[in-house]
Amino acid sequence: MIINLNQFISAEKPYWDELETVLEQIEKKPEQGMSLEHLKRFHYLYQRAAADLAKIMTFSAEPHIRQYLELIVSRAYGEIYESRDVSSAWSPLKWFWQTFPQTFRTHINQFWLALITMLIGCLLGGLLVAIDPSTKEFLLPFSHLHDDPSQRVAKEESSSKDRLAGAKANFSSYLMTHNTRVSIFTLALGITYGVGTLIMLFYNGVILGAVFWDYIAAGETSFLFGWLLPHGAVEIPAILVAGQAGLVLAGALIGWGGRPLTFRMRFRAISDHLVTLIAGGAIMLIWAGIIESFFSQYHEPVIPYAVKIAFGITEILLLTWFFARAGRLSPDGHATQATH
Amino acid sequence: MAASRTDTLTIETPEGIVFSLQLAGPLTRFLAWCVDMACIAAITGGLNTVLSVLGVINRDIAMAAVALAYFIVSVGYGMATEWFWRGQTVGKRLLRLRVADAQGLRLQFSQIAIRNLMRFVDSLPAFYLVGGLACLLSAKAQRLGDLAGNTIVVWIPRISQPDLKQLLKDSPNSFTAYPQLCARLRHRVLPREANLALQALLRRDELADDARVKLFSEMAGYFRTMVAFPQEADDSISDEQYVRNVADILFSSKDGRL
Structure with missing residues (x-):
């Protein structure tokens, strides 16, 4: 049986238009709530459009009207059956001081796994250079690290001119963008069931271990810590946080966690966490990039190593406090940072 | 996940109404990506010219600004446009494509962010080979970013009422x-x-x-x-x-x- 298409469209179009208007409003300002009356009307319009769709599919194969109805019904369906929270107003401060550390603690096991992987890489890198110092030429990606550490220290400490003069900002931006790229890549490799993420962490560990052993064996421990701690105290944890995010992604892929959730539900549950972790890590890398360019590259006699090491240790302590304590709920239910 | 490949995603509402979304194929998506690459090149080129003016004051800061701008535009272009245009970039708009939630629900910012971050793997080793292969093999034409972000890319038909x-x-x-x-x-x-x-x-x-x-x-x-x-x-x-x-x-x- 064929329906009277003209009559059908004339009768129903005002309702479709009204539904479209409501959808436009919701999609423009999803955080804006609806009164009960508006909600009831929205639901009615959705059901009416859905019924029209059913009718047109049953009685007529007219494709344009069907596609149009499918489109508005699908948009309304997405709004009506979405159960995830729409935060009323996103606050960057609240996100940084509460959401980020809370998310970090939620997935602390993945962080420990990332740390252990990097430490194993570190041990292996150190061991390889200890057994055969020539391996550092293959292990270390930067040519300036291939030289004898003592010679480099002597050269840096005796240099009277600022080799980064007029290029600090550019160097800093290079560090920020490069390290953020590495972090995103480490996260994205989580899709390889975490294997790629673990390899990235392990490889970074190998490089660190090789550099550490090379400088310590050469008796340049103060220089090493004075050079690496100020920026490394934040940069290395940032890479670990990216690794943590990659392992969270891998966990969702594999189905860790015990709860009988479907593949889609697991991904849905972690999507906000992944973005929080990687964005938090990127902020840490901005800080690390500034410090590495403007502070870490200056050695004695310009800046005493004790000052640089103390600066790095202070950063580690603050970072530890941040991840361990920030955003914890006090007994009255408020986040500790929110009260400050 | 469905085992066989299909070109439509069918969703059945709790009311028993079935509607379908037409999935976009890898070729259309690749063309949209080419348009977006051209947009990114144009934006960064424009910013490069504007920020180079800073070089008159400080060459170091100008170079840093150009490097940061390029990074932000290349990583953030997809996220920003897909968020503000509800799942569409310039390329997707031109080819009438839209990113949608894989279950037909409202698209969240985190989903958009993840699918765009995953481009770092999807684009390997060159010209989105990994993403393209994943798209071809996936039942819902999803690249790895879509899989992680729980999204699909749908084709939006031109909607017009018949002129009776x-x-x-x-x-x-x-x-x-x-x-x-x-x-x-x-x-x-x-x-x-x-x-x-x-x-x-x-x-x-x-x-x-x-x-x-x-x-x-x-x-x-x-x-x-x-x-x-x-x-x-x-x-x-x-x-x-x-x-x-x-x-x-x-x-x-x-x-x-x-």
């Missing part, structure tokens, strides 16, 4: 003088056959003259086998007018039912 005034134009319908035959016609013609007649009439101007004459001749011949109208109603009209009269009866008659 085209049906009759100025010619009177000689068949309406035979209401019993009209009723029989409505009873016998299937919805898909009626739709074929409607679409042929609506798209008549898109057909070459020969093809149009042939098509309407075949259609009129087919409808004549279903109901035979008296010779005086049929004789003086062309095959196209015959189909026009049939469609008018099927879609616009006053006693048609909803």
Whole structure:
């Protein structure tokens, strides 16, 4: 049986238009709530459009009207059956001081796994250079690290001119963008069931271990810590946080966690966490990039190593406090940072 | 996940209504990506020119600003446009594609962010080979970013209501003088056959003259086998007018039912 298409469209179009208007409003300002009356009307319009769709599919194969109805019904369906929270107003401060550390603690096991992987890489890198110092030429990606550490220290400490003069900002931006790229890549490799993420962490560990052993064996421990701690105290944890995010992604892929959730539900549950972790890590890398360019590259006699090491240790302590304590709920239910 | 590959995503609502979203293929998506690459190149080129002016004051800061701007635009372009245009970039808009939630629900920012961050793996080793392969092999044409972000890319058809005034134009319908035959016609013609007649009439101007004459001749011949109208109603009209009269009866008659 064929329906009277003209009559059908004339009768129903005002309702479709009204539904479209409501959808436009919701999609423009999803955080804006609806009164009960508006909600009831929205639901009615959705059901009416859905019924029209059913009718047109049953009685007529007219494709344009069907596609149009499918489109508005699908948009309304997405709004009506979405159960995830729409935060009323996103606050960057609240996100940084509460959401980020809370998310970090939620997935602390993945962080420990990332740390252990990097430490194993570190041990292996150190061991390889200890057994055969020539391996550092293959292990270390930067040519300036291939030289004898003592010679480099002597050269840096005796240099009277600022080799980064007029290029600090550019160097800093290079560090920020490069390290953020590495972090995103480490996260994205989580899709390889975490294997790629673990390899990235392990490889970074190998490089660190090789550099550490090379400088310590050469008796340049103060220089090493004075050079690496100020920026490394934040940069290395940032890479670990990216690794943590990659392992969270891998966990969702594999189905860790015990709860009988479907593949889609697991991904849905972690999507906000992944973005929080990687964005938090990127902020840490901005800080690390500034410090590495403007502070870490200056050695004695310009800046005493004790000052640089103390600066790095202070950063580690603050970072530890941040991840361990920030955003914890006090007994009255408020986040500790929110009260400050 | 569905085991076999499909070009539509069918969603059934709790009310039992089924609607489908047409999935975009890898080639269309690749073309959209090419457009987006051109946009990114244009934006960064423009920013490069503007920020280079800073070089007059401080060359170091100008170079840093250019490097940061390039990074932010190349990573943030997809996220920003897909968020503000509800799942569309410039390339996707041009090719009528849209990123949607894989379950038909509201698209969240975190989903958009993840699918864009995953481009770092999807684009390996070059020209989105990993993403393209994943898209070809996936049941829902999802690249790895779509899989992690729980998204799909759908094709949005151009929506337009049929212009039913085209049906009759100025010619009177000689068949309406035979209401019993009209009723029989409505009873016998299937919805898909009626739709074929409607679409042929609506798209008549898109057909070459020969093809149009042939098509309407075949259609009129087919409808004549279903109901035979008296010779005086049929004789003086062309095959196209015959189909026009049939469609008018099927879609616009006053006693048609909803």
